Amino acid sequence: xNSTRWQVDFVQPSKELLTISMxxxxxxxxxxxSPELLVEKLxxxxxxKKIAYHTENIAHWDSGLLSFIVxxxxxCRQNSLDVSTDGLSKNMQSLLTLASAVPERENTKSAPTxxxxxxLGHHTKQLYFEFEKMMEFIxxxxxxxxxxxxxxxxxxxxxxxxxxxxxxxxxxxxVLIISFLMGLILAFIGAIQLQAFGAxxxxxxxxxxxxxREMSPLMIAIIMTGRTGASYAAQLGSMQVNEExxxxxxxxxxxxxxxxxxxxxxxxxxxxLLCLYGDLVGIxxxxxxxxxxxxxxxxxYIHQTTSSISMVDVLVGVVKSLCFGLLVAIAGCYQGLNxxxxxxxxxxxxxxxxxxxxxxxxxxxxxxxxxLNILKI
Amino acid sequence: xxxxxxxxxxxxxxxxxxxxAYGGTIVQKDINFSVQKxxxxxIMGDSGCGKSTLMRHMVGxxxxxxxxxxxxxxxxxxxxxxxxxxxxxxxxxxxxxxALWSSMTLAENISLPLQEYTTLTAKQIKEVAAFKLSxxxxxxxEDFYPAEISGGMCxxxxxxxxxxxxxxIIFFDEPSAGLDPISSKRLDDLxxxxxxxxxxxxxxxxxxxxxxxxxxxxxxFLDSERKTLIANAPPKELLxxxxxxxxxxxxTRGAEGVIQP
Numbered sequence: 324x325n326s327t328r329w330q331v332d333f334v335q336p337s338k339e340l341l342t343i344s345m346x347x348x349x350x351x352x353x354x355x356x357s358p359e360l361l362v363e364k365l366x367x368x369x370x371x372k373k374i375a376y377h378t379e380n381i382a383h384w385d386s387g388l389l390s391f392i393v394x395x396x397x398x399c400r401q402n403s404l405d406v407s408t409d410g411l412s413k414n415m416q417s418l419l420t421l422a423s424a425v426p427e428r429e430n431t432k433s434a435p436t437x438x439x440x441x442x443l444g445h446h447t448k449q450l451y452f453e454f455e456k457m458m459e460f461i462x463x464x465x466x467x468x469x470x471x472x473x474x475x476x477x478x479x480x481x482x483x484x485x486x487x488x489x490x491x492x493x494x495x496x497x498v499l500i501i502s503f504l505m506g507l508i509l510a511f512i513g514a515i516q517l518q519a520f521g522a523x524x525x526x527x528x529x530x531x532x533x534x535x536r537e538m539s540p541l542m543i544a545i546i547m548t549g550r551t552g553a554s555y556a557a558q559l560g561s562m563q564v565n566e567e568x569x570x571x572x573x574x575x576x577x578x579x580x581x582x583x584x585x586x587x588x589x590x591x592x593x594x595x596l597l598c599l600y601g602d603l604v605g606i607x608x609x610x611x612x613x614x615x616x617x618x619x620x621x622x623x624y625i626h627q628t629t630s631s632i633s634m635v636d637v638l639v640g641v642v643k644s645l646c647f648g649l650l651v652a653i654a655g656c657y658q659g660l661n662x663x664x665x666x667x668x669x670x671x672x673x674x675x676x677x678x679x680x681x682x683x684x685x686x687x688x689x690x691x692x693x694x695l696n697i698l699k700i
Numbered sequence: 701x702x703x704x705x706x707x708x709x710x711x712x713x714x715x716x717x718x719x720x721a722y723g724g725t726i727v728q729k730d731i732n733f734s735v736q737k738x739x740x741x742x743i744m745g746d747s748g749c750g751k752s753t754l755m756r757h758m759v760g761x762x763x764x765x766x767x768x769x770x771x772x773x774x775x776x777x778x779x780x781x782x783x784x785x786x787x788x789x790x791x792x793x794x795x796x797x798x799a800l801w802s803s804m805t806l807a808e809n810i811s812l813p814l815q816e817y818t819t820l821t822a823k824q825i826k827e828v829a830a831f832k833l834s835x836x837x838x839x840x841x842e843d844f845y846p847a848e849i850s851g852g853m854c855x856x857x858x859x860x861x862x863x864x865x866x867x868x869i870i871f872f873d874e875p876s877a878g879l880d881p882i883s884s885k886r887l888d889d890l891x892x893x894x895x896x897x898x899x900x901x902x903x904x905x906x907x908x909x910x911x912x913x914x915x916x917x918x919x920x921f922l923d924s925e926r927k928t929l930i931a932n933a934p935p936k937e938l939l940x941x942x943x944x945x946x947x948x949x950x951x952t953r954g955a956e957g958v959i960q961p
Contacts, residue, residue: 482803562801565799566796575789
């Protein structure tokens with residue numbers, strides 16, 4: 324192994340010329356020397372003006388050798404040393420000629436780092452632009468909706484049907500599991516506390532009101548953000564990457580009319596139904612716990628539930644989920660349409676759709692609570 | 701006494717003092733050229749010089765930083781959105797990757813513009829779509845989805861969609877890149893036939909030399925270093941008379957020693 328390892332010898336035919344004689348294996352994997360180290364050794368030769376190579380004894384070489392020579396040449400020239408590449412083999416020379424055929428482009432490196440204040444300003448400006456763009460997007464959706472209300476349908480009925488199916492029937496299994504478990508968890512939490520006061524039956528109130536007013540709309544909105552919102556962003560994002568959105572624009576078909584509207588309508592129409600379904604399944608989950616742990620009969624539980632829950636509670640949940648559905652769909656479509664033009668951008672658009680979707684839903688929920696509290700509903 | 705004044709006919713497309721930028725970085729500046737009716741203009745230039753960007757400005761996808769494009773003497777960008785959209789209805793655009801709408805079959809892709817802008821019956825639309833597909837050698841592929849056909853076929857279907865409405869101006873973004881030589885030749889024939897048959901004005905972004913010399917009536921050359929248009933003439937004339945080293949190298953596939961800089 325050692326006999327074939329890379330080796331460098333210096334031969335000095337004259338005072339001004341130094342030949343770097345290379346032999347052995349010169350491959351990238353052979354732990355090659357650093358060019359800087361070699362240049363340091365050149366300082367041992369005063370009055371040196373020119374460097375030449377001798378490479379006939381090299382057994383094997385690859386790009387490792389070439390990048391070593393390129394670096395060495397560069398450093399030598401910086402130290403005002405002349406370099407002759409005549410001693411390199413023909414193949415090496417032709418590759419080196421190719422590498423230096425197009426001069427290195429200047430000003431392509433990243434901009435110098437900004438001061439904290441400048442970057443704060445930059446981010447604030449960016450945030451403002453983002454807000455402005457979002458408002459424009461919402462404005463465009465409003466215009467499209469008003470056109471739709473005048474009876475001009477500009478999307479395919481087939482698309483709408485597909486999206487309705489996607490956010491209703493195909494979402495049922497996940498909604499079933501999550502809502503059932505939510506009812507179950509609520510009942511467990513309530514059971515421990517209420518049993519201490521001998522008020523176990525009130526678990527039914529807790530589950531019914533908790534699910535219908537709060538948990539069901541919120542959990543379903545979060546499920547739909549991860550499921551539908553993310554898929555909207557990914558679909559529209561990859562359409563952006565494939566220039567499909569551009570093709571719509573140049574055909575003078577508005578992407579908002581054609582792509583965004585059916586998605587928003589489907590989600591807004593279907594999410595309240597999912598919410599009602601979630602209410603029901605959650606109550607059943609609560610009933611299971613009450614029955615097994617608190618020994619409350621099913622009929623007593625149902626009676627307690629129907630007497631505690633009012634239409635207003637259910638409606639509050641439905642209205643909330645309508646609003647959440649709109650926000651989730653807007654977040655997904657907005658991120659998709661504003662996606663960059665690489666596959667990486669589609670990934671980040673999807674992530675952003677989920678993060679902003681959940682954020683909008685939570686903020687909207689908080690606002691709802693404040694308003695409902697003021698209105699005493 | 702009346703005097704008949706012959707109007708001086710202006711070229712239908714005029715690009716005047718156009719500056720293009722991406723996020724504050726100027727890509728090309730002060731671009732001026734015009735395209736005559738039924739002319740095939742080729743936009744040439746090295747990779748990354750802004751050929752496709754220029755096309756995006758001309759088709760209404762990207763607003764110029766300065767300057768404007770005039771179609772039949774009407775400003776395209778400063779004339780308002782309604783005017784621009786009306787103009788865009790007379791464009792056909794073929795994208796680099798085909799850009800077919802992936803949720804629709806090939807026939808549906810071609811039918812969509814027909815449904816939007818013509819009063820044809822469903823049967824007529826179907827016939828037109830089938831005919832346009834046969835023009836690009838895809839007869840019988842009406843019910844295929846874009847994901848079910850090859851990249852080259854997607855490209856050709858993209859051309860069929862671009863010519864769905866028999867547009868006045870057709871834009872092609874690197875139509876022959878990635879096509880086999882026979883499909884590429886067929887495409888050149890199609891471009892010439894569209895011009896001769898429909899009288900369409902055609903703008904092609906390409907750097908396929910064989911194609912350039914076969915189809916181009918006129919060409920412009922964008923330079924990425926000088927960041928502007930450096931030549932505007934038929935490619936054969938450029939090859940013969942241009943003294944610019946870069947253009948010579950481009951048109952001769954980098955043959956050395958034709959003309960030294």
